[in-house]
Amino acid sequence: MTKKVYLHVGTPKTGTSYLQHVLYHNRRTLHRHGFHYPADRFDAHFLAALDLMRMPWGGLEAEAIGAWDKLAGSVRRASGVSIVSHEILATASRVQVGRALESLGHDRDTEIHLVLSVRDLVRQIPAEWQENIKHRAALSYRAFLDRIQDPRREGRIPTWFWGVQEIPDILDRWGRDLPPEHVHVVTVPPAGGSPDLLWKRFVEAFGLDGIDLQLDGERVNPSLGAAETTLIRRINRAANEELDPAFYRPLVRELVAHETLSRRTGTPRLALPPDVHPWASELERSWIAEIRARGYDVIGDLDDLRGAPPAPDYADPDHPDEALVAGAAVDALKAVLLDHVRLQRELGQVQSELHDTQRLLERAYLRPTYRWREKFVRRLESGETGRLMMKAYRRARGRSSRSA
Amino acid sequence: MSRTTSDHSDRDERADEARAWGWVAHLRDGGTTPWAAWSSAAGADEQFGRYLPGAQQLELLRRLNRLRLPSPELAERVLGTSAPGRGRPDLGLVGVLPESGFGPPPVDPADLPDDELVRVATALIAEDVVAAGDPLEPRTPRLWRRRYRILGDPEVANPVRDALVADGRPPGRRRATVVVAGSDLGSMLVHLWTARSLGAGVRPWPDWLRAELSRPSLPDRIDLAARADAWVPRVGAGRVHVVIDDPRRATRLVTRRRIPMPRALSADAIELARRTAPVVGTLVTPERRTALMWHRLRPVLAAHPGPPLRVPERYDPWLRDRTADLRRRLAAGDYAVHGTLLEPAHRVGAQAPDEERVLALAMRVLLGPPIGTSLAEREAT
Numbered sequence: 169m170t171k172k173v174y175l176h177v178g179t180p181k182t183g184t185s186y187l188q189h190v191l192y193h194n195r196r197t198l199h200r201h202g203f204h205y206p207a208d209r210f211d212a213h214f215l216a217a218l219d220l221m222r223m224p225w226g227g228l229e230a231e232a233i234g235a236w237d238k239l240a241g242s243v244r245r246a247s248g249v250s251i252v253s254h255e256i257l258a259t260a261s262r263v264q265v266g267r268a269l270e271s272l273g274h275d276r277d278t279e280i281h282l283v284l285s286v287r288d289l290v291r292q293i294p295a296e297w298q299e300n301i302k303h304r305a306a307l308s309y310r311a312f313l314d315r316i317q318d319p320r321r322e323g324r325i326p327t328w329f330w331g332v333q334e335i336p337d338i339l340d341r342w343g344r345d346l347p348p349e350h351v352h353v354v355t356v357p358p359a360g361g362s363p364d365l366l367w368k369r370f371v372e373a374f375g376l377d378g379i380d381l382q383l384d385g386e387r388v389n390p391s392l393g394a395a396e397t398t399l400i401r402r403i404n405r406a407a408n409e410e411l412d413p414a415f416y417r418p419l420v421r422e423l424v425a426h427e428t429l430s431r432r433t434g435t436p437r438l439a440l441p442p443d444v445h446p447w448a449s450e451l452e453r454s455w456i457a458e459i460r461a462r463g464y465d466v467i468g469d470l471d472d473l474r475g476a477p478p479a480p481d482y483a484d485p486d487h488p489d490e491a492l493v494a495g496a497a498v499d500a501l502k503a504v505l506l507d508h509v510r511l512q513r514e515l516g517q518v519q520s521e522l523h524d525t526q527r528l529l530e531r532a533y534l535r536p537t538y539r540w541r542e543k544f545v546r547r548l549e550s551g552e553t554g555r556l557m558m559k560a561y562r563r564a565r566g567r568s569s570r571s572a
Numbered sequence: 573m574s575r576t577t578s579d580h581s582d583r584d585e586r587a588d589e590a591r592a593w594g595w596v597a598h599l600r601d602g603g604t605t606p607w608a609a610w611s612s613a614a615g616a617d618e619q620f621g622r623y624l625p626g627a628q629q630l631e632l633l634r635r636l637n638r639l640r641l642p643s644p645e646l647a648e649r650v651l652g653t654s655a656p657g658r659g660r661p662d663l664g665l666v667g668v669l670p671e672s673g674f675g676p677p678p679v680d681p682a683d684l685p686d687d688e689l690v691r692v693a694t695a696l697i698a699e700d701v702v703a704a705g706d707p708l709e710p711r712t713p714r715l716w717r718r719r720y721r722i723l724g725d726p727e728v729a730n731p732v733r734d735a736l737v738a739d740g741r742p743p744g745r746r747r748a749t750v751v752v753a754g755s756d757l758g759s760m761l762v763h764l765w766t767a768r769s770l771g772a773g774v775r776p777w778p779d780w781l782r783a784e785l786s787r788p789s790l791p792d793r794i795d796l797a798a799r800a801d802a803w804v805p806r807v808g809a810g811r812v813h814v815v816i817d818d819p820r821r822a823t824r825l826v827t828r829r830r831i832p833m834p835r836a837l838s839a840d841a842i843e844l845a846r847r848t849a850p851v852v853g854t855l856v857t858p859e860r861r862t863a864l865m866w867h868r869l870r871p872v873l874a875a876h877p878g879p880p881l882r883v884p885e886r887y888d889p890w891l892r893d894r895t896a897d898l899r900r901r902l903a904a905g906d907y908a909v910h911g912t913l914l915e916p917a918h919r920v921g922a923q924a925p926d927e928e929r930v931l932a933l934a935m936r937v938l939l940g941p942p943i944g945t946s947l948a949e950r951e952a953t
Binding site: 218219221222223224229232233251259262264266317319320321322324336337340344409410456458569 | 652659661669673677772775785787850856857858
């Protein structure tokens, strides 16, 4: 029987984290139904992607050594259907794609199905800038937009953006050697639709119909408003030089951005500026035409790739409402203060435990003769005669301390 | 694959692709003609491969051919290796396919910045570094050995410590003699950046230097007074020595053995190491990466002379202030200070690495003897 591999390679911001969460936490159920999701940790496929592309990632690459070969080996050994999913695979080069497909058994006994989940550029562009800001970038929204609109596409930001977002190019790199019916394009429904719809499309794409999967976890990555994103950008500008990268993630990205500022849902959302809309809409139109012409299997509706028209009240993060930024800053400061208090309490607790441990350690270091003397004194003091002897000894020694 | 524009006919497209395959075959044969001047089409038997190699790979091979003919194996590796990490993807050749409107714009390979070719080269050098194999395992620690710790300037402390560890004399134990090695602040900044370039990774020299000099205090590792002060309460002032500009004396305080100091690296060599280390880090663990970078790549880079790196003159006021402060703090300590911390003086060398020279060095490393061969063999070659 021909084995089948569903290879989901992107794009970011299309519900990929939720999909991977569900697949990882239901891998036993999936296994019972003939599906193989080879992962011994939640980020196993992310590590495999880093390894395939030899991509340093803040030290995480050390955990990724050999991860692709391990994943591919597991897929090759499995029978039935295997699923591999990570969105940064979208940026793989043709050489890396060739290696990936070959290692998964393409051209041998395995039928590779490519899955690409896609969302309109009107939502993807601001989401990508926000993601850059949450990864320490300090460039303005306008600078970001200028860079991605520059046709030369030089530099880290446009290279990454187009590498993971240009749908026809991703499909060209990954789907070149696959028949179009084995390439599945899953569209993300427009905002405001049923929250289940995207999941149903994934179910259809991967053939998971009829499997009772436990669907828990956050379906949507926390996003920030325009003023909140501006605040993070200002923090980056002020602190980047001095804040160690190891502390940035827990303090700025997690505590301030995700756990605090993302809860401010009543402020204006980040959006595409009206003057950039025509350019983005034209790209969307050409992409839709190209995907339609290539004859891929589309799950959803290609018209989902047409972004919503510009909002009448666009909030420019480069010229924000300063009162909103100040409000966000107060919330952020409060969160950091409370976290500091929590850490101070923990520190007090740890210091107390450390003090106790040091005392115990000192006792453990005592020489045997000292311990024997201590034991002898304790034994003497447990009886009337002994206590009298100790009293006489201390008086003769010249002090009355009872310490041993 | 359909394309959005179709001003080229299919026949033209095939002819352009055949021309590109012809250029690939020419480069495989050691040719040096630039893409813009190439016109011959490949024969049917020369159009192999699923896709054309990227412009970066082809241009790197052409530049290597111009320097010295690489082995056929190296030529194939160049053509089949994508640039690692983030950056521009493998690019198409201008004039081969009609402008599709999708994907990065095709380029004339001769117009590519050197930096793009260095990226590809680092992937190959990293593979060679790992293939050279790990340095020898250190011998079992000796029971009777001198108790020491050596800190400070990494160009002195690291080689001495590594040599002693390899000989079964790891640092530590109670009441050890603590030696804080140092030199003038400008040199120590360069040495610190060198050590980080060979280790866990560091930002480019100008960015790193600017950031370090904007901090209120010296980088921990080269703050000689702070290092010495930290050890006084633990081992006593009598066992702490600060040794400035005298590696032999620093060595003698911790061992009777003579330990040769490594050759200094040129500015471009350090930059090439900085660019290569993260790629090595995608192939081996951090500990192995550092060992391989110091003991396998560093000797190779050191064999290629070039201008040393130096702190630009505009930072002299900062250096003078910090030197005076460090002198004051060293004088206030109870420990022995051997030597004098010098003021910043006129220095020769490069203020920053140069991309063109870094690429030239990367190509010489690729074309040289295998990484891991001894210095004598390397110099004989």
